[in-house]
Amino acid sequence: MNFKIQYIITAVVLTIILGSAVSCEKLIETDFPNNQIASDLVFEDEQTAEAALAGLYSGMWETSMYSGGINGKGALLGTYTDDLTCFYTSASNGVLDLYLNQQLPTNTAVTAFWTNAYQLIYSANxxxxxxxxxxxxxQVVKDRVRGEALLVRSMLYMDLFQIFGEVPYTDTTDYLINSTLKRMPEGEFLIKVETDLSESVILLPAVYRNTERIYPNKYAGYVTLAKMKMLLKKWNEAEVICSVIMQSSLFSYQNDISKVFQKSGTHIIWQLKPKNTNDATKEASLYNFTAAPMSFAMNPDLVNSFSAADLRRQHYFTAVPFGAQVNYKPAKYKNLAVNNPTEYSVIYRLDEIYLMQAENFLQQNKISEAIPMINRSRQRAGLAALASTLSVTEAMTELRKEKRREFFTEQGIRFFDLRRWGMLDQLNSVKPNWKSSHAKWPLPQKELLVNPNLNPQNTGY
Structure with missing residues (x-):
């Protein structure tokens, strides 16, 4: 891991991002060499702690894997799997090679993805x-701030693991330690992240500290912990956690499909606010085109998976004719430019919990409990309810179809699902260059050169 990154004193970053008047002296106690972020960060009051967290969330929205833009999981893993067709004509940004499944350890998108993630991990630490x-x-403030930072760090680690395989784990800002880290063995790594998530859930309050749900609370922690339990195939534990979320009075299912991506809904568990008031979400900007696509369009295989009666054809994507060709743009987020009073970028929504719970039930052969979970999004989309007489195998097939139709381009859910189901190799039917070794991305070559302890490179690269 390359921690010889640009010298960024946290207080200065926060001043730039937030326009805050917080003084550097309040946040740091000593001067630091030019190749390190300040590690002696000390919070003297709640305001400085909140400013540091705001900087962390700003980083998530701006360039991290959770960004809805070109750096984010939605776009990169969407084109890497079968959600999106890539229309970039140059390979310089690395995205075209990901789409073609021809990525190398020098791929610029992969390198940026890794670097941005570990910079946020460093900030959280x-x-x-x-x-x-x-x-x-x-102590109340300490617990909450620690809980939020632990949650973000754990999310980053969990997703890095699923994309790269074994990766380094660090909970320190000590440069000497971080510059020589090895990749942590899978079993040890997952135990650490699961433990961190469990602690974050204990520390986080249930009440949102902002009514717009732009900061995580205990239930955002529950969602992440449930995902970890499912990754570990602890289906019963995941079921219990999902039940806690669904039973909370904070949340209610959004039955109006036209309002699924509106920020005010009580089905929203956590969302990221654009930097400036009324800015468009990055998703709306990235996927918008009015003639020939310049970045992405929906994969035709995905478009063809929707029946004519499915209301998501009207509300989740839009046909764009250009000459004799018709391409389809994702249109979950619709407000562009500086005319966006209603949309933020969704990290977690209740709809996903219902389909996660359906999988938990099916993995335990609880077919009668699973079917109603799948039917919620189907019926909202105007489709007939699935019969309760389906077998577990049939219901799982329907669940997989429904998750793809409901969550395309959202936070890499398609990739993570296929990985958990052991079905990534089915991509070879729509991605001609797909190989089994593509289940993992290569570790960035520049990281291996700086820290040889990260070797060996992933198989196939």
């Missing part, structure tokens, strides 16, 4: 350390 050193923050 800095916040955790700063909270731990503070003698002035109340």
């Amino acid at each position: 800095s916040i955790i350390e700063g909270v731990g050193k503070s003698k002035s923050l109340s």
Whole structure:
């Protein structure tokens, strides 16, 4: 892992991002060499702690894997699997090679993905350390701030693991330690992340600290922990957690398909706010085209998976004729430019919990409990309910179809589902260059050169 990144003193970053008047002296106690982020971050009051967290979330929205833009999982894993067709004509940004499944360890998109993730992990570790050193923050504030930073770090680790395989784990800002880290063995790594997530759920309050749900609470932690339990095939534990979420009075299912991506819905569990008021989401901007696509269009195989009666054809994507060709653009987010009073970028929504729960039930042969979970999104889309007489195998097939139709281009869900189901190799029917070794991305070559302890490279690269 290359931690010789640009020197960014956290206080300065936050001042730039937030326009805050917080002084550097309040956030740091000493000067630092030019190749390190300040590691002696200490929070003197709740305001500085909130500013640090705001910087972390701004980083998530801007360029991280959770961004709805070109750096995000929605786009990169969407074109890597079978959600999106890539129309970039140059391979310089690395995305075209991901679409063609011809990525190399020098791929610029892969390198940026890794670097952005570990920069956020470093920021989260800095916040955790700063909270731990503070003698002035109340225990309630310490717990919440630590819980939020732990959650973000755990999310990053869990997704990095699923994309790259074994990766380094660090909970320190110590440069000497971080510059020589090895990839942590899978079993040890997953135990650490599961433990961190469990702690974050305990620490996070159930009440949102902002009514727009732009910061995570305990239930966002529950969603992530449930995903980890499913990754570990702990189906009963995942079922219990999903039940807790669905039974909360904070959330209600959105039955109006035209409002699924509106920020005010009580089906939203966590969403990221654009940097400026009324800015478009990155998703709306990235996928918009009015003639020939310049970046992405929906994969024809995905378009053909929707029946004519499916209301998602009207609300989730749009046909764009150009000459004799018709391409389809994802249109879950519709507001463009500076005319967006209604949409933020969704990280978690209740709809996903219903289909996660359906999978938990089916993995335990609870067919009668699973079918109603699948039917919620089907019926909202104007489709007939599935019969309760389906077999477990038939119901699982329907669940897989429904998850693809409901969550395309959202946070890489398609890739993570196919990986968990052991079905990534089915992509060879729509991706001619797909190989089994593509289940993992290559580790960036520049990271291996800086830190040889990260070797060996993933198989196939």
